[in-house]
Amino acid sequence: MTDIVVSLSAVSKTFLTREGEGTVALEAIDLDIRSGEFISLIGPSGCGKSTLLRIVGDLIEPSQGRVEVNGKPAPQARQDRDYGIVFQAPVLFDWRTVEANVRLPLEVTGIKGSERDQRIREMLDLVELGGFVRHYPHQLSGGMQQRVAIARALALQPALLLMDEPFGALDEMTRERLNAEVLRIWQATGKTIIFVTHSIPEAVFLSTRVVVMSARPGRISHVIDIDLPQPRTEETRESERYYDLVTEVREALRGRAVESTPIRPGAARTRAEGSFG
Amino acid sequence: MTGGSVGSTGIAGATRIGDRTAERVWRALPPLLVLVVVIAAWEAWGGDQVGNPLAAPSIIVEALGANTEVLIRSAWATVIEALGGLFIGTAAGLLMAFAAARFIVARDVLLPLAIGAAAVPLIAMAPIFNNWFGLTNPLSKMAMAALLVFFPVFISVTRGLVEVSPAALELMRSYAVSDTEVLRKVRIPNMMPFFFTALKVGTTLAFIGAIVAEYFGGTSEVLGRVIINAMFAGKYGLAWSGIFLGAFVAIGAYMVVAALERRVIPWYIALRGGEA
Numbered sequence: 001m002t003d004i005v006v007s008l009s010a011v012s013k014t015f016l017t018r019e020g021e022g023t024v025a026l027e028a029i030d031l032d033i034r035s036g037e038f039i040s041l042i043g044p045s046g047c048g049k050s051t052l053l054r055i056v057g058d059l060i061e062p063s064q065g066r067v068e069v070n071g072k073p074a075p076q077a078r079q080d081r082d083y084g085i086v087f088q089a090p091v092l093f094d095w096r097t098v099e100a101n102v103r104l105p106l107e108v109t110g111i112k113g114s115e116r117d118q119r120i121r122e123m124l125d126l127v128e129l130g131g132f133v134r135h136y137p138h139q140l141s142g143g144m145q146q147r148v149a150i151a152r153a154l155a156l157q158p159a160l161l162l163m164d165e166p167f168g169a170l171d172e173m174t175r176e177r178l179n180a181e182v183l184r185i186w187q188a189t190g191k192t193i194i195f196v197t198h199s200i201p202e203a204v205f206l207s208t209r210v211v212v213m214s215a216r217p218g219r220i221s222h223v224i225d226i227d228l229p230q231p232r233t234e235e236t237r238e239s240e241r242y243y244d245l246v247t248e249v250r251e252a253l254r255g256r257a258v259e260s261t262p263i264r265p266g267a268a269r270t271r272a273e274g275s276f277g
Numbered sequence: 278m279t280g281g282s283v284g285s286t287g288i289a290g291a292t293r294i295g296d297r298t299a300e301r302v303w304r305a306l307p308p309l310l311v312l313v314v315v316i317a318a319w320e321a322w323g324g325d326q327v328g329n330p331l332a333a334p335s336i337i338v339e340a341l342g343a344n345t346e347v348l349i350r351s352a353w354a355t356v357i358e359a360l361g362g363l364f365i366g367t368a369a370g371l372l373m374a375f376a377a378a379r380f381i382v383a384r385d386v387l388l389p390l391a392i393g394a395a396a397v398p399l400i401a402m403a404p405i406f407n408n409w410f411g412l413t414n415p416l417s418k419m420a421m422a423a424l425l426v427f428f429p430v431f432i433s434v435t436r437g438l439v440e441v442s443p444a445a446l447e448l449m450r451s452y453a454v455s456d457t458e459v460l461r462k463v464r465i466p467n468m469m470p471f472f473f474t475a476l477k478v479g480t481t482l483a484f485i486g487a488i489v490a491e492y493f494g495g496t497s498e499v500l501g502r503v504i505i506n507a508m509f510a511g512k513y514g515l516a517w518s519g520i521f522l523g524a525f526v527a528i529g530a531y532m533v534v535a536a537l538e539r540r541v542i543p544w545y546i547a548l549r550g551g552e553a
Contacts, residue, residue, distance in 0.1 A: 059447050079453045091444045095466045095544045108454045108462065138548045 004071075005160055005192045006033040006056055011065030013051055013218075024217035025051050029065065031211065031220060033194065035159070038186055040195045040203035040210045042249065048218025049196045050164050056194060057085055057162050069160065081109060083160040084153030088168050090145035092137040092152075098124070099133040102152045109156060123151035126185060143174040147181070154189070163195045167202070179205055183232055200253070204245045205232060212252040222252040332513035337521065340514030347498060352522045355487055355500040358415050360530065362422020363483035367476065369423065370430025377431070378438035378464065388435060395428035403490040412494050422486030426479035433475035437468030470545045473538040480534050484527040 011029040014022040026048040033039050041049040054060040055067055058078040069077035077083065084105075092101045102123055106116045124130050127147040137145055146166055153161060163182075167175040179202060186193055197203050203210045204226055212222040226245055228236055236242055316334055323333030332340075341348065377384040403421050410417035441463055449459045491501020500523045507515035539546050 054447075057451055059450055078451065081451075081453060083451070085448065085451045087444045087447070089442075089444055091442065091448050093445070093463070093466065094548055095469070095542065104462065105452055108449075108452050108458055136544050136547060 007068040011062045014063045027217040038193045038208045040207040042203045043213030047213040047215040084158040085162045086153045086166045088165040090149040127151045161193045336514035337517040341518040351498045351503045358418040359483040359487040361419040366423035366426025370427045374434035377435045404493045418487045418490040421490040422483040425482040425486040429475040433471040437471030438464045
């Protein structure tokens with residue numbers, strides 16, 4: 001067993017436009033993600049961060065390069081249901097109660113009986129929605145709906161969780177509460193999480209590493225280790241180190257250190273050398 | 278069962294339900310008043326003059342009482358035709374919709390044609406259908422009704438099967454399940470509200486199709502023939518009682534479909550936030 005959960009090497013993706021021309025969405029992506037890491041993908045819109053997440057999940061095929069999840073090619077990992085996914089919209093089914101929405105992945109994979117019931121209860125307790133099993137999605141707030149989506153993504157107990165701007169549509173207060181909740185789940189379950197976001201504070205607060213991307217073509221420009229102590233709390237958000245790291249990510253996004261060499265997978269922290277201080 | 282709303286418990290809930298009943302009565306009052314005024318005006322206008330096409334309500338009620346048996350037999354025959362047509366049209370619409378949802382080519386060719394056809398007064402074909410399937414054969418009336426029902430069902434159900442959120446399909450792809458499973462778990466449930474909307478429209482259309490087809494000839498004990506024959510005989514009271522009986526059975530059938538909808542997709546009624 002290798003410690004590497006996700007391995008991307010020389011991955012690129014070219015979309016064909018209507019005129020038949022190619023648009024390079026991703027170019028030369030190299031990234032290794034170790035077990036238990038919390039990785040944020042951050043970048044301007046059009047940098048291909050969501051595309052990259054979908055390539056990991058085999059929802060989109062890369063044009064070139066090698067994608068391995070749990071040591072297997074991505075399509076095989078999808079067939080084996082090695083990951084759970086949460087989208088920006090909750091994508092709950094209106095005709096299913098909260099309980100039945102979480103049951104869906106268990107139904108389609110043939111997990112039955114008391115094990116199924118127990119898993120549903122466990123996951124809903126984990127996202128603190130145990131009291132809402134019989135509610136329909138439209139009776140819940142946006143934040144609660146997204147927590148149901150997280151419970152559903154965890155129901156098959158995957159070691160890898162892919163999250164595509166899951167809190168992008170929520171207000172700041174709800175987002176911070178759910179950030180804390182995701183961290184709690186991450187710590188309790190030991191999952192590996194890949195988290196797409198365009199919020200710098202969110203990325204810094206949650207992650208063990210922040211992968212900064214630039215657009216046109218989508219590339220990894222920096223990989224920044226987040227060495228904030230665990231567990232992270234409200235105090236973390238007020239620490240000096242947190243501010244420094246937020247600044248570092250912001251400057252990396254502004255491309256202050258574009259001239260620095262491309263990041264090798266698994267490389268040590270790369271500072272935005274061109275910045276002041 | 279309809280999903281209870283969040284947090285409506287105890288006294289707060291009871292008050293709200295009470296308020297809602299009061300509100301419902303309040304909202305029903307103006308249309309009821311208008312109806313009473315219209316009937317009164319109708320009675321005054323129509324009076325008791327024999328041969329007035331606008332037979333007064335009292336004359337209509339009298340005709341209803343005097344012809345109860347033939348009217349009930351006729352209404353029953355018309356109901357059978359309309360429901361037969363509704364069944365055939367719905368079955369055909371569903372079948373074609375599943376085919377169109379499955380094969381993009383079928384969808385691209387058939388859907389625009391169907392949308393065009395739905396905009397045409399198909400009822401004009403009633404006399405032809407009568408001769409084609411036999412004037413006295415109830416099938417000729419069913420065929421007319423079925424044709425009217427077919428298009429809305431086909432169009433709506435196809436949309437319901439196809440218009441699924443792309444993210445929902447990505448989610449199912451992440452579960453690595455078959456197309457059949459996607460159909461069962463996503464497309465069919467997604468289609469149900471579309472289907473019931475079409476079925477309710479179709480129920481009304483089925484009665485229109487059957488009764489209008491009857492106008493162009495056939496056996497005498499059907500609502501359309503009762504209306505036409507009474508009209509030619511100057512018995513306007515009887516003609517109107519046939520019209521009202523037709524309205525009555527059509528509304529009844531509509532309400533059965535609406536009740537079925539509430540039972541089958543209670544989540545949708547709750548989502549839409551009310552009845553109707």
